[in-house]
Amino acid sequence: MDIKRLDHFGLAAGVIKDLGVIELIDKHFEYDDTEHISTGEAVAGMIINGLGFTHLPMSLTPKFFENKPLEILFREGVEASHFNRFKLGRALDDIYDYGAEALFSEIAIKVCEREGIKRDLSHIDTTTFSLTGQYLPDSDENEIIITHGYSKAHRPDLKQAVLELASTQDGSVPFICKCHDGNASDNTIFKERVSSILEQIKAGEPPTCVVMDSKGYSSQNAENLKQIAFITRVPNTFSLVGESIDKALSNEDWHIINEDYKCQSFESFCLGFNHRWVVVWSKGAYERGISSIGKKVAKDKDNIGKQLKSLNKRAFSSEAAALSELNVIKEKWKFHKVEAVEYEFKTKYAKAGRPNGETSVKQVDVHIKASFTEAKETILEQQQREACFILATSVDSSKYSDEDVLSNYKKQSCVEGGFRFLKDPLFFASSLFLKKPSRIAGLLMVMTLALMVYNVAQRRLHKAMEAHNETIPNQIGKKVRKPTLRWVFQTFEGINFVKTITGESAQCIIHGINDLHKKVIKLLGGAACEIYQVATN
Numbered sequence: 001m002d003i004k005r006l007d008h009f010g011l012a013a014g015v016i017k018d019l020g021v022i023e024l025i026d027k028h029f030e031y032d033d034t035e036h037i038s039t040g041e042a043v044a045g046m047i048i049n050g051l052g053f054t055h056l057p058m059s060l061t062p063k064f065f066e067n068k069p070l071e072i073l074f075r076e077g078v079e080a081s082h083f084n085r086f087k088l089g090r091a092l093d094d095i096y097d098y099g100a101e102a103l104f105s106e107i108a109i110k111v112c113e114r115e116g117i118k119r120d121l122s123h124i125d126t127t128t129f130s131l132t133g134q135y136l137p138d139s140d141e142n143e144i145i146i147t148h149g150y151s152k153a154h155r156p157d158l159k160q161a162v163l164e165l166a167s168t169q170d171g172s173v174p175f176i177c178k179c180h181d182g183n184a185s186d187n188t189i190f191k192e193r194v195s196s197i198l199e200q201i202k203a204g205e206p207p208t209c210v211v212m213d214s215k216g217y218s219s220q221n222a223e224n225l226k227q228i229a230f231i232t233r234v235p236n237t238f239s240l241v242g243e244s245i246d247k248a249l250s251n252e253d254w255h256i257i258n259e260d261y262k263c264q265s266f267e268s269f270c271l272g273f274n275h276r277w278v279v280v281w282s283k284g285a286y287e288r289g290i291s292s293i294g295k296k297v298a299k300d301k302d303n304i305g306k307q308l309k310s311l312n313k314r315a316f317s318s319e320a321a322a323l324s325e326l327n328v329i330k331e332k333w334k335f336h337k338v339e340a341v342e343y344e345f346k347t348k349y350a351k352a353g354r355p356n357g358e359t360s361v362k363q364v365d366v367h368i369k370a371s372f373t374e375a376k377e378t379i380l381e382q383q384q385r386e387a388c389f390i391l392a393t394s395v396d397s398s399k400y401s402d403e404d405v406l407s408n409y410k411k412q413s414c415v416e417g418g419f420r421f422l423k424d425p426l427f428f429a430s431s432l433f434l435k436k437p438s439r440i441a442g443l444l445m446v447m448t449l450a451l452m453v454y455n456v457a458q459r460r461l462h463k464a465m466e467a468h469n470e471t472i473p474n475q476i477g478k479k480v481r482k483p484t485l486r487w488v489f490q491t492f493e494g495i496n497f498v499k500t501i502t503g504e505s506a507q508c509i510i511h512g513i514n515d516l517h518k519k520v521i522k523l524l525g526g527a528a529c530e531i532y533q534v535a536t537n
Contacts, residue, residue: 022040311368
């Protein structure tokens with residue numbers, strides 16, 4: 001009897017088979033019989049390893065597969081030893097030599113077509129991956145540079161690589177993946193990406209609305225922005241931002257979306273062309289503004305107290321001179337104002353000792369004492385300004401209302417969630433140890449493929465559950481309609497593939513499947529049903 005762990009790996013393998021990931025990769029590379037597995041199978045092995053959420057790094061993939069039923073996850077004849085570090089390294093080299101970005105996009109677009117995933121909205125963002133060790137550049141002059149740069153992971157002490165992703169709003173499926181130098185600027189990356197999308201549109205591909213952060217809204221990118229549909233946040237560094245927010249706050253012509261948001265829009269001529277600015281008031285930002293400004297007010301109060309104490313010690317020749325100095329000081333106050341002013345006169349005599357009626361006066365020093373209070377009206381105005389931000393869009397209001405613009409921008413979290421997934425300590429843990437920058441780029445592409453498989457599977461499950469009005473219990477037993485795939489994977493722990501060998505005959509069964517497992521497998525459908533020996537009807 002041969003018992004191997006199947007757990008949730010059959011779900012991942014089934015989706016990989018349904019999407020044809022192995023075939024889409026292998027059609028670009030020759031198969032070497034001496035290596036036993038193809039480049040596509042090596043990549044699929046790394047994806048399944050990554051979606052295993054174990055602590056085993058990629059170099060230990062053979063160990064990871066030692067107790068897995070590879071004959072049903074892949075095919076007959078595949079062994080754990082075939083996923084050795086030499087084959088995996090050559091697979092990453094193959095990916096880089098072909099072009100990681102081109103290969104990923106080709107696979108992702110085919111997957112989107114097969115699954116009916118809409119790409120009408122593209123969410124673009126970047127993140128950094130911190131790396132340790134020395135990285136010597138390869139001979140390829142186009143190789144990425146592992147170097148220091150602005151660290152979004154707050155590790156400026158480490159070298160890094162920058163990963164750019166573009167994801168669909170429908171299902172958060174990544175369809176563009178590109179690795180950049182560690183010191184690459186978001187301004188440059190977004191400019192290049194928008195230019196690339198513009199070229200695709202000119203080549204006849206369906207137009208898409210690009211959603212991105214404020215780094216994409218710049219004078220360097222203006223010529224490209226004129227020609228595409230976009231939604232982005234306007235950086236606060238633009239002088240017109242403050243004017244537009246003050247205009248919105250003064251006319252109070254808000255469209256109430258819900259208790260958390262309201263908005264109004266203006267036609268704006270910025271970056272050399274006309275488009276729409278949507279001023280958004282956010283309750284969350286307002287509450288954060290109250291907190292942050294409260295801290296500033298308290299800090300200013302301490303500083304002003306010290307300033308006035310120091311001012312009181314100074315002697316002036318007249319009240320006007322003392323008041324003039326106070327006016328200079330208070331000009332820098334943002335959240336306070338003078339409440340009252342008092343003067344104290346100190347007479348200095350020509351002779352030392354107790355003065356009498358004949359002692360002449362040398363001079364009269366004027367000391368100023370001022371009290372201050374909070375400028376409540378100014379504070380309230382600033383709190384309202386802090387609650388506002390501006391979104392820019394070139395999409396006509398007949399297609400996207402102000403509310404639609406805000407809703408689509410908020411869904412930028414679909415790509416940010418992908419970054420959190422890729423940086424999970426249990427996802428490809430300790431994998432980024434590779435010393436060749438080309439293999440780092442290849443591995444980041446494979447990691448993004450794993451994210452694509454995960455999100456496609458989760459989308460497929462949610463769609464099926466909605467269509468069949470199904471629910472499954474979450475961690476606390478509550479029935480939910482949109483469980484995370486990570487939780488679903490956890491419920492599959494304890495499923496085994498059992499092969500009983502009697503003479504020359506063998507019988508294979510899947511042990512440990514319950515009704516919940518069967519429900520999930522049927523909802524996912526496809527190759528998963530075959531792997532787990534579950535009837536589709």
